[in-house]
Amino acid sequence: MATNAATQGTVFALRRQIAKIEGRLAERLEERSGEAAAESDIVLRQHGIAVPAGGLLPTGVEDLDRALGGGLPKAALTEIHGTQTRDAGAAAGFALALVSMALKQRADRAPLLWIGTAEIFREAALPYAAGLQARFGIAPEDMLLSEAPKLADALWIAEEAARLTTLSAVLLELRGNPQALDLTATRRLHRRAQAGGRPVFLLRQSAHAEPTAAPVRLIVSPAPAGLRQTAGGALARSIGPPGFSVTIGKSRTALPGQFIAEWNFDARSLQQRRPDRPSAENPLAVVSLSQRREGHAAAAGTVVALQPAGDDAAARHQPPREQYATHRRAGRAG
Amino acid sequence: MGIADARAMHPGIDIVEADPAADRQLLESLADWCDRYTPLVALDGKAGLFLDITGCVHLFGGEKRLLDDMLARFFHQGFEVRAGLASTAGAAWAAARFSGSLIVEPGQEAGLIGPLPLSALRLEPATCASLESVGLRTAGAVMAAPRAPLARRFGKLLLMRLDQALGRLEEALSPRLPVAPLSVERQLAEPVSSTADIESLVTLLAATLKVSLERREEGARMLQLQLFRVDGAVSRIAVGTSRPLREPRLVQKLFHERLAALESDIDAGYGFDLVRLSVLAAARFEMDQGDLAGGTLDRGEDIALLADRIGARLGKQAILRPVAVQSHLPERAVALLPFAEAGNPAAGLPALMAERPIRLFRHPEPLDVPATEVPEGPPLHFRWRRALYRVARAEGPERIAPEWWREGADAPVRNYFRVEDADGRRYWLYRQGLYGATQKSVPRWFMHGLFA
Numbered sequence: 001m002a003t004n005a006a007t008q009g010t011v012f013a014l015r016r017q018i019a020k021i022e023g024r025l026a027e028r029l030e031e032r033s034g035e036a037a038a039e040s041d042i043v044l045r046q047h048g049i050a051v052p053a054g055g056l057l058p059t060g061v062e063d064l065d066r067a068l069g070g071g072l073p074k075a076a077l078t079e080i081h082g083t084q085t086r087d088a089g090a091a092a093g094f095a096l097a098l099v100s101m102a103l104k105q106r107a108d109r110a111p112l113l114w115i116g117t118a119e120i121f122r123e124a125a126l127p128y129a130a131g132l133q134a135r136f137g138i139a140p141e142d143m144l145l146s147e148a149p150k151l152a153d154a155l156w157i158a159e160e161a162a163r164l165t166t167l168s169a170v171l172l173e174l175r176g177n178p179q180a181l182d183l184t185a186t187r188r189l190h191r192r193a194q195a196g197g198r199p200v201f202l203l204r205q206s207a208h209a210e211p212t213a214a215p216v217r218l219i220v221s222p223a224p225a226g227l228r229q230t231a232g233g234a235l236a237r238s239i240g241p242p243g244f245s246v247t248i249g250k251s252r253t254a255l256p257g258q259f260i261a262e263w264n265f266d267a268r269s270l271q272q273r274r275p276d277r278p279s280a281e282n283p284l285a286v287v288s289l290s291q292r293r294e295g296h297a298a299a300a301g302t303v304v305a306l307q308p309a310g311d312d313a314a315a316r317h318q319p320p321r322e323q324y325a326t327h328r329r330a331g332r333a334g
Numbered sequence: 335m336g337i338a339d340a341r342a343m344h345p346g347i348d349i350v351e352a353d354p355a356a357d358r359q360l361l362e363s364l365a366d367w368c369d370r371y372t373p374l375v376a377l378d379g380k381a382g383l384f385l386d387i388t389g390c391v392h393l394f395g396g397e398k399r400l401l402d403d404m405l406a407r408f409f410h411q412g413f414e415v416r417a418g419l420a421s422t423a424g425a426a427w428a429a430a431r432f433s434g435s436l437i438v439e440p441g442q443e444a445g446l447i448g449p450l451p452l453s454a455l456r457l458e459p460a461t462c463a464s465l466e467s468v469g470l471r472t473a474g475a476v477m478a479a480p481r482a483p484l485a486r487r488f489g490k491l492l493l494m495r496l497d498q499a500l501g502r503l504e505e506a507l508s509p510r511l512p513v514a515p516l517s518v519e520r521q522l523a524e525p526v527s528s529t530a531d532i533e534s535l536v537t538l539l540a541a542t543l544k545v546s547l548e549r550r551e552e553g554a555r556m557l558q559l560q561l562f563r564v565d566g567a568v569s570r571i572a573v574g575t576s577r578p579l580r581e582p583r584l585v586q587k588l589f590h591e592r593l594a595a596l597e598s599d600i601d602a603g604y605g606f607d608l609v610r611l612s613v614l615a616a617a618r619f620e621m622d623q624g625d626l627a628g629g630t631l632d633r634g635e636d637i638a639l640l641a642d643r644i645g646a647r648l649g650k651q652a653i654l655r656p657v658a659v660q661s662h663l664p665e666r667a668v669a670l671l672p673f674a675e676a677g678n679p680a681a682g683l684p685a686l687m688a689e690r691p692i693r694l695f696r697h698p699e700p701l702d703v704p705a706t707e708v709p710e711g712p713p714l715h716f717r718w719r720r721a722l723y724r725v726a727r728a729e730g731p732e733r734i735a736p737e738w739w740r741e742g743a744d745a746p747v748r749n750y751f752r753v754e755d756a757d758g759r760r761y762w763l764y765r766q767g768l769y770g771a772t773q774k775s776v777p778r779w780f781m782h783g784l785f786a
Contacts, residue, residue: 086719086721086759087759088693088784089691089692089693089759089760089761089784089785089786090758090759090786092692092693092784092786093692093785093786094786096692096786097786111637121696122696124693124784125693125694125695125696125783125784126670126693126694126695126696127656127692127693127694128664128668128690128691128692128693128694128783129656129658129668129683130658130664130667130668130683130687130690131690131691131692131693131694131783131785132692133682133683133687134683134687134689134690135690135692135786136692136786139682139683140655140656140657140658140668140682140683141655141682143655143656144637144641144653144654144655144673145653145654145655145656145670146644146652146653146654147651147652147654148648148652149648149652153647153648153652156647157644157648157652160640160643160644161640164636164637164640166634166636166637167637221757221758222757222758222759222760223758224726224727224754224758225727225754225758225760237727238727238729239727239728239729239752239753239754239760242760242785242786243758245758263786
């Protein structure tokens with residue numbers, strides 16, 4: 001019995017050491033193992049990397065998830081950088097994609113709080129609820145917007161909001177590299193996000209990398225959009241699902257790398273764009289499923305009887321190309 | 335007498351220009367200070383105040399002591415004040431101006447006014463002069479004269495003033511400030527000046543207020559804290575709440591933020607000797623049943639509290655909520671309302687909508703478009719904020735007509751394009767007006783939003 005206790009003590013000491021190396025709170029780890037000790041003595045590990053407390057938020061971009069060890073830490077501060085102010089649409093779009101996926105994970109309807117300074121809302125425009133609902137599934141009643149006159153006020157609001165568990169996510173948007181946003185300020189946000197158990201995104205437009213307490217920093221720049229998928233295949237020169245070029249700026253586990261992600265707003269998920277898969281493929285049907293409804297139609301079944309051999313089933317039911325209306329034809333739409 | 339004549343007689347005199355606005359301001363600040371005696375304070379002309387002390391006298395130990403207290407405090411502030419106290423406003427007015435500090439017992443008004451000159455009746459100088467010309471030189475003489483000929487000859491105002499002074503006719507005072515339905519206050523023997531002391535006093539007062547609110551089954555939607563400084567200045571601090579509130583701890587939190595924001599604006603000076611907390615607006619308080627663990631089921635509560643605190647510190651425009659509006663114009667389709675005013679929106683956005691950007695500029699920014707492929711088509715290049723962008727792909731146009739019922743029939747229509755530049759940024763542009771519609775107006779281009 002005594003030896004058992006001694007080995008347990010050694011194990012805890014070693015764990016503490018590991019936690020220190022990995023930059024997590026040792027107390028948190030101890031508490032976890034203390035709770036779990038009754039049943040088993042297993043620390044959850046995925047691909048050989050300890051999963052941070054609070055779980056993961058998989059982005060859906062396979063290579064990015066693999067590099068990050070399964071996804072972004074959920075209960076943490078995550079920095080998302082845009083290199084230029086004019087990239088604000090793309091950086092905000094990527095952050096909103098993550099928020100939308102976090103919202104989808106939650107059972108209850110908890111609102112998003114988007115905090116910004118008056119400066120960034122003047123330079124990069126105000127969030128527009130109609131677009132957020134149509135493209136990210138964030139309804140106006142699920143969103144709060146806070147426009148702070150000064151940076152210090154924005155940080156104060158963010159810190160106060162980060163501790164609330166009834167918000168689904170907090171998005172703090174700032175511009176440039178202000179003095180007040182130092183390691184201490186990010187650490188305060190990170191600790192509160194950990195305590196609150198849901199993500200806090202720090203969206204920094206036109207900023208360069210600085211020391212930060214956030215475990216992950218992603219740099220997002222725009223990438224050309226995919227093509228619209230129609231019944232007759234991809235519509236040439238159309239602007240379809242938005243693309244994001246994501247670079248890992250900081251991560252404890254990953255090497256730097258670049259990934260192209262594409263937001264599929266019907267499925268509310270991010271997908272990776274690959275050279276062999278130029279645009280987001282639609283896994284279910286040629287025509288997108290109805291969105292904004294409670295019950296999605298079941299995926300087209302696997303009934304394959306009477307499929308004509310050698311011919312594409314979908315194409316057979318489409319009129320020949322000559323019969324398309326002019327506006328569907330390849331070329332500049334509209 | 336002109337200034338030159340006055341100077342000739344008394345070379346040493348000091349000449350100050352009249353400043354009615356400053357006089358008025360001083361009078362209003364005195365009226366603010368008089369709030370400590372009664373909430374019903376009305377201004378009277380250029381140099382007078384009416385205080386309706388009905389029901390307030392017992393708080394100060396009687397009429398005499400109230401009057402003495404007020405006169406002593408004014409004296410120490412450096413004002414020479416004359417006061418009269420009577421059952422009617424007219425009698426008190428006359429007593430203050432013609433007989434010094436005097437308390438008129440109920441029923442004694444006629445005896446007081448009778449021997450006084452006509453101006454004690456608050457009459458126009460012209461009326462006084464014409465009354466004197468017929469031999470009526472005192473108020474008593476007017477009282478003794480038959481009423482009907484007086485009314486016929488000198489108008490209704492004379493008799494109305496007389497009746498008001500004698501209490502035959504009600505006179506309504508119009509108080510400067512709305513009277514709070516509930517208010518609690520605390521007189522302090524030792525003035526306080528630190529913010530922490532004020533906050534703990536707020537908690538004490540709010541605890542008293544909670545009892546009254548509970549009895550009325552209400553919660554406060556708007557609270558005001560009045561701080562009476564020893565030397566007469568009064569600070570008023572108001573906070574609004576987004577849902578009815580009565581918990582002292584939450585009230586204290588809101589005032590904590592408000593006081594932190596106003597720290598530089600509130601000058602405590604020698605300290606505050608009277609602190610009052612009033613409910614300016616109240617609403618029905620819905621009781622929530624908690625679960626057995628003691629937690630409440632209502633999750634919106636702490637978001638509402640956060641919104642109130644942000645509103646208290648930074649103003650209610652700092653926390654907004656998008657609300658769908660029935661309009662097809664993009665900038666009107668979503669209104670951003672302060673959280674406390676947004677309420678529960680009845681109608682959401684329409685389920686099916688054309689492509690809309692995720693960010694929309696408050697004011698569309700003008701673009702310089704050198705060339706379009708075809709006149710009605712999207713631009714090939716555009717210049718925005720001094721940078722040139724090459725359009726790689728474009729979709730559109732989506733034509734959005736103005737709301738003729740608001741802007742008139744001849745307002746220009748907009749043609750919106752979704753464009754993507756060479757780097758993959760996506761924008762929402764529009765062209766205002768049509769080519770060839772009129773000879774004078776050339777279509778103009780604007781940047782309206784950013785896509786993801």
